Structure formats: C-alpha cells, structure tokens
Amino acid sequence: MAEVFRKCTAYKDLTAGSPREREFLHWLLTFLDTPSVWFHLSPVEVMAWEEAETRLEVGDVALPGLALPYSRPASVEGRLVPVDGEVEGNIAVAKFPEDVDDAKYLVLEAARRGAQAVLFTGRPQRRIAISGEPGFKLDSAPAPIPAASFEDLQGHIGKRARLVIDVNMQTTYSYNLVAFNSLDNTPMISAHWDHWLVGAADNCAGVEAAVLAFSELVADDVPIALGLFTAEEGVAPHLPSFYWAWGSLNYFKRWQPTLLVNIDVVGAGTPRIYAMPYLHRYLTGLGPVEDPIPYFDSVHLERWGLPSVTISSLRDAWGIYHSPLDAYAEPESILYAADLAKRIAKIKPTPPEVSLHEYGIPHVYSPYEAWSIVYNYLVLFRDFTHSDIVYTNVFKFLRSGAGYRRIDLLGGPTLCVEDCKNAVEIYRELVLLRLL
Numbered sequence: 001m002a003e004v005f006r007k008c009t010a011y012k013d014l015t016a017g018s019p020r021e022r023e024f025l026h027w028l029l030t031f032l033d034t035p036s037v038w039f040h041l042s043p044v045e046v047m048a049w050e051e052a053e054t055r056l057e058v059g060d061v062a063l064p065g066l067a068l069p070y071s072r073p074a075s076v077e078g079r080l081v082p083v084d085g086e087v088e089g090n091i092a093v094a095k096f097p098e099d100v101d102d103a104k105y106l107v108l109e110a111a112r113r114g115a116q117a118v119l120f121t122g123r124p125q126r127r128i129a130i131s132g133e134p135g136f137k138l139d140s141a142p143a144p145i146p147a148a149s150f151e152d153l154q155g156h157i158g159k160r161a162r163l164v165i166d167v168n169m170q171t172t173y174s175y176n177l178v179a180f181n182s183l184d185n186t187p188m189i190s191a192h193w194d195h196w197l198v199g200a201a202d203n204c205a206g207v208e209a210a211v212l213a214f215s216e217l218v219a220d221d222v223p224i225a226l227g228l229f230t231a232e233e234g235v236a237p238h239l240p241s242f243y244w245a246w247g248s249l250n251y252f253k254r255w256q257p258t259l260l261v262n263i264d265v266v267g268a269g270t271p272r273i274y275a276m277p278y279l280h281r282y283l284t285g286l287g288p289v290e291d292p293i294p295y296f297d298s299v300h301l302e303r304w305g306l307p308s309v310t311i312s313s314l315r316d317a318w319g320i321y322h323s324p325l326d327a328y329a330e331p332e333s334i335l336y337a338a339d340l341a342k343r344i345a346k347i348k349p350t351p352p353e354v355s356l357h358e359y360g361i362p363h364v365y366s367p368y369e370a371w372s373i374v375y376n377y378l379v380l381f382r383d384f385t386h387s388d389i390v391y392t393n394v395f396k397f398l399r400s401g402a403g404y405r406r407i408d409l410l411g412g413p414t415l416c417v418e419d420c421k422n423a424v425e426i427y428r429e430l431v432l433l434r435l436l
Contacts, residue, residue, distance in 0.1 A: 003031065004211050005329065008193060008204035013127075016194050016231035016247065017048030017172040024193065025175060028228065032179055032211070036218060042176040044230055044250045047237045052166040054148050056119065058156050065119070065150040067165045068103070069129045069196075070239055074146040074165040076116040080157050088114030091163060093153050096120050096128070097386075100321065103147070104130045105385050111144040117163050118145065121153040124323035127196040129234060131241035134387065135379050135408040141241035171237040174230040176251045179214065182223035187345045188257035189213050189224065191264060192232030192247065192297055198327040201317050203232070205267030205329035206337070209311075213263075213341040224345060225257060229297055232264070242411050248297035260308035261344045262298045266337040267329025269316020273340070275309040276302060276391075278352035278371065283309070286343060292391045294377050294410060302391065303411060305372030307349050311337050359395045361431055373431055377410035398424035412436055 007027055011020045029039060047070065054065040058080075081087055083094035083106055092115040094106050107118045107130050120126070126149050133141035146165050180186065191210035192203050207228060214226035231247035272288045274296070283289045292302045292310070301308035313333070320326040351367035354374050364370050378397060380388045382404055389410060390397070398407070402421045408414045413430060416423040430436050 002208065002331070004028075005204050005208040005334070008195075008207055009198050009200050009327070012197060013051065014193060014195050014199065015048065015050055016044070016046040016174040016234070018050055021174060021194065021230065025177060028177060034218070036181050037179050038181070040178040040180075042178060042251050042254070044174045044176060044247045045237055046172060046174045046231050046246065047235050047239060048168070048170050048172045048174075049235065050168045052168060054165050056148075056150060056153070057162040057164070058159050063150055063153075065148040066125045066127055067167055068120075068147040068149060069127055069233070070169070070235055070243070071130065071143055071146040071148070071165055071167065072169065073167055074117065074163065076146065077160065077162045078116045080119070080153065080159055080161050082157065083110055083118065089116065091116050091161060092118045093157060094118060094120055095122050096126060099386065100126060100128050100318075102386050103128045105134065107143065107145065107147050108132070108134065109385070115145060118147045119153060119163065120147070120149045121151070123151055124320070124325050125149040125151055127322045129243055131239065131243060133241035134381065134384055135406070135414065136242040136389070136410055137408075138240045138242050138411050140238040142239040174247065176230055176247050177228040178225060178251070180225040181218045184223060185258050186223045186225050187259040187261060188227045189341050189345055190227035190229060190248070190260060190262045190297055192229040194230055194233050194247075196233060196322050197324050200327050200329045201267040201313070202265045202321065202326055203263075205334050206263040206265065209263045209266055209334045209337040209341065212335070212338040213345070216338075217342055217345065222346070227251065232297055244295065245297050245299050249300045252300050256301065256306055258307070259345065259347070259349065260298055260301055260306075261341045262296055262308065262310040263312070263337050263341055264296045264310055265312045265314040265317050267313070267333045268320065269313035269333075271311050271313050271333065271337050271340065272315065273309060273311055273344070274298070276305075276307070276352075276371075276375065279307060279309060279349055282347045282349050283344065286340060294389045294391070299377070303372060303376060305352065305368035305370070305375070309344050311340055311344075360428055379408040379410050380404050381406040394427060395424055398427055409436065
C-alpha cells in the first residue's frame, strides 16, 4: 500500500486548486476504483496559492527563500533591520518564535509599526500561514504585508535589500474525494492530502493510513466511508484568519458521518488519540487519549459537538512541521495508525448527556448542540504576541477569565476585550439569542 504515500510525497507543495492536485486526484480515483465502492467528488471554492519564486537580493547576491502563505505578490525594498528595531519603511528580520504559529503576531506588530515585510531567518525554513486578524475568524483577514522564510540572514543585517515574492493567486475550485461502500449513514475515516513542501508526515502518511484502513474494512464488508479532503492547510477565497480545515468544513455542512476518525500528522513519533470527553470511555486501552486540539479537519465537528476522533503525532513533529525536513515517515507508525483507525471506526458511541439548566440555558433538542454550548474552543490572549486555543467547559472557564485581555469563541464572536469579568454573561446572552 506504499503507492499512495510515494505518489503523494512526489508532489512538492500539493496545494488546493493546483494542477498538481487535480493530477493526484485523478490518480487516487483510479487507484481506489473497486466494484464495491462508490465515489463522490464534492466541490470546494478555494484560493489557489502557488509560489513561483521567492528571493532576497542583497548587493550581487540573490538568496532563495520560501514565501509564507498567503502572502501576495510583492517587490519591496528597504534596509534589513531587526524586528525590534526601526522597522518603518524597512524590511524586518526575525527568528521564528518558539510556537511557530505565533509568527503572525510578529508580522501584525511589524506591519503596525510600518515595516514593508517580515523575513524569518533560521533553520529549518518553514511555510507558516499568516493572516491579518489576531484571532481566528471566518470573515476576511488577508495578511497585511508579505512574509518569507530564509535560512541565514544575520550576516546581512543593516544592508539594503530587495524582496521579490512571485506567487500565483486565483479563485478556483478544488474537490473533496469521498468513497463509500454503503448508502446508509456510516462512520468515516478521513485524511487531508494537501501539504506544504514534501509533506511526508503532514499528511501523506495520514492519507496512506486512511486508505489502508478503509480498504481493509471494505474487504471485511464493514459499512464505512473514506473522506480525503482538500484545503486543510487552506484556504477560502476571502483568506480568513481561521484558514485551515476549509475543505472539510464545506463537506461537513452537507453531511456528517456517525463518527469521524481523522488521521493527520502520523509517521513520526507516538500517535495520540484526540477526542471529546464524552468519547473517552470508548477509547480506553487503545492508546494515549487526550481532549481535542483544533488543528485538524475534526475541528468543525468538535465545534458542533459531533462525535469525532483524530489520531496524530503532531506534538512530536513540531521540529519538522511545515518544513523541508518533513520528508520521511516510519512505516510501522503508518500501519499502527491504520489499525487504530479501524478499531475506533467500529465503536458505537451514544449521544452525550449534558444539563443546560445549571448554566441558565433552556433545553435544546439535539444532545450534540447542547454539548457544543457547554464544551467548545476558546481563543485566549494574555497579550497580543501569543494566543492559546483551548477546548473547555466554556461557562466554567469564563467565570475565571478576568486575567485575559481578549477571549474569542473559535470561529465565532469576540466575547471580551481588556475587561473579561463579564464574558460569561455575554456568552450566555449570545446563546439565548442563538447568535453563535
């Protein structure tokens, strides 16, 4: 079954809406074609983003770099200065923060202070998405200035330079590929194929594991669906700050499986099982089980309270995440993830039970909606250099949220800025008005 992994990793920057993605999709359809399996292609409108070239001209030297998604085409000149220096009218240079996703906060602050662009220096180079809003919203939030990653710029600080970013951006259509062996509602095993750079662990190994698990369940006549998603890395045409898991969001708005078993970032490290608390008792003995984290295609089902599980080694892969070093996956880890997905796909969880009355909320018909009202993702800011996204009991957390400068509901409204003492009452009112 290594054909899927080899074919997937043969494409550098397999991005949503690209000709390479269309070629890979056609290959997958041929590879998966069997008499007992039906297919559905679900269209997704995307912003296709492809880098042609990124370079930094310093004197007679042209240094190659990687544009950070979703920077627009640019040609800017200025002096290379440290990001904490006089950046107005210049090009700021910074190291990636310890949490590489915090790169966007450095870019937002540099743009506020008048920088022409931000260049991240150090190894490995990365492709980390940048947007123009501190939180994670589904409305428009393009990056305010271009950003790119270079291996070593420290020796060029103080010199004048010209940054050239040549990227192609166009609104087009991509497709989710869904395969199934039953016309009834079934569980789904899923993975995303789009990736930055080589994408071995993130997520060609996940596609391999998902296809393997699905094929073996089909051979055993177990009713099952396979969801292979585009645009997990991004992105919608309007470039929102909640840019990831766009392809799966479009699909899950139309159909939700009875249980989602998602595989993302495996093949390096120890796979963990991320699941909502009401599913934990069904997963005992299968491996390390933790509460959800928001970085996968499962995030939208988790936001809606629906049963979903993700198998991932993301915690162990941060050193190679979205970098050229993500070029190898351990076969044993792929096989383990596939076997784990098969086992989890066979569980039949009952709906969650949660009382809304203790939070001052009237009864709602759907137990999943009730769960999502109480348990969901919050985006937390103690300052505007870092954010945490936590899955929590929203009411209990907000009662003690006075230490934060801003709290958002992930993909939803901002609940408070500066004064968060009354955030729980604001949230309750939004629930009662059904504005979430």
